[in-house]
Amino acid sequence: METNRSSDFFVRFWGVRGSIATPGKETVEYGGNTSCVEVRVGGKLLIFDGGTGLRVLGKTLLPKMPIEAHLFFSHSHWDHIQGFPFFVPAFIPGNRFHIYGAIAPNGATIKQRLSDQMLHPNFPIPLRGMRSEMTFHDLRPGDRIKIDDILIETAHLNHPSEAIGYRVTWQGRTAVYCTDTEHYADRLDENVLFLARDADVFIYDATYTDEEYYHPQFSKVGWGHSTWQEAVKICKAAGVKKLVIFHHDPAHGDDFLADVEAQVSAAYPDACLAREGTKLVL
Template sequence: MSRIDNQFTVQFWGVRGSIPSPGLHTVRYGGNTPCVEMQAGGKRLIFDGGTGLHVLGQSLLRQMPIEAHIFFTHSHWDHVQGFPFFTPGFVRGNNFHIYGAIAPDGSTVEQRLNDQMLHPNFPVPLQIMQANLDFYNVKAGEPIKINDITVETAPLNHPGEAVGYRVNWRDGAAVYITDTEHFPDRLDENVMWLARNADILIYDSTYTDDEYHSPKSPKIGWGHSTWQEAVKIAKAANVKTLVIFHHDPAHDDEFLDRVGQEAAVQFPGAIMAREGMVLQVPISMPLSESIPVSEFSA
């Protein structure tokens, strides 16, 4: 097994919520909408297809042919708008397994990705993609097996519904929870279950508590959580590293610097999601793959 096959990594290609926010004041954290790539056991898993998926796609052009598993939390624009610009999807010989839950209106993830590429919204249809695209309907609460990787799923509290994912490989776990809104009187049981003892928890922290409860423009019912709630979840679920994610488009680099500082005081394992950031999930190596003692001898 190669060195890469023995690693569990998480890379961030898009960390912004709602709408792409490029500009001089978002350079350090990034302005692309959600896309997170995980690699475990030689498998590539991609979560959400915001504009960050286009950036990821450009990097993959040097590695073709590509096989990857793409998981959508839901189909709001900021989570699918990069898919029509995912260049590897247009290249014959690439293989993509695409997962998403059936929406409340009964539409599948395939139907919704297809619809956003119809006239007058887009010049070419989904069918022009030459890569092999296999679609799977996710049932929140049921696990997905990919070789020795287990992807656990759970429903999230979001208008139009959304799905959270937990990737388990060997003794490591990385969790992707966005978009979700916390409850006022309790911790979300589904979120807690996904986050339990996770090495990395990526959590929707769009707002601050002050913004969420603002008397002038409250965000209650908008389907997103706060970084303070993220800290509560991380502590209660015994999370090692908390990643503050889905940054509000109005939050510039200086604002996010302050959030990061405050979050780290309350939870030393808290960090801010940045485009390009790569995290390692610690895993133990099975005895069968350890290096023989003889190889260390002179």
């Protein structure tokens, strides 16, 4: 069993893909599960998003029960919540989960949205079938959360139906989870810059390349995602130490992503693409 000392601060990736899970021989190196990131900090377990990677994380937690964890959702598009009904620890009494998410533009809470995807005819077991202890927390962008001496700051992200980004700071070290956000044509996003400032690790949605985003026939403008080129601009402006490109497009196989990674690394020396299973120690 892996120990989790109170002095540890690390990030581990369980799902790095956007839109839809992409199993198969072309996604072996980088991974095909949708968004889920584990952060261990100050003896606490924080989980960011509940895509299909959450199911895999859940399997690894079973030998470590009872579990207490804080689960933060960026938003409730399916690729960020579709693993939640398959998160086995949530069905087991004795485990405790604190669940956070922003109130949707239509007023729906994160509890309502997680519950809705588990209602018939979408799923056979309703949310109340999960026998763990769950506490739900409604957020608004700009809220600050304290978990002991861990500070979590939030900011609004530019995404259809809205999303929220998270900045985790503990003992002078910072990791940022900033996915599902689209950059602006005329300026750097001040909310993203706020989250990214002097971050040790900056996880950023770069679903597209500039060539794809600005393609004259198949433009991705308005789709709610960004590019690795924009990520580099943000990191240079904000003083980010390590950039991690995240939320890979389902059409991008390992060869394509390896080429992107080479370009990103050339443009920003301490940069990489997120891979399932990768652990980054701060």
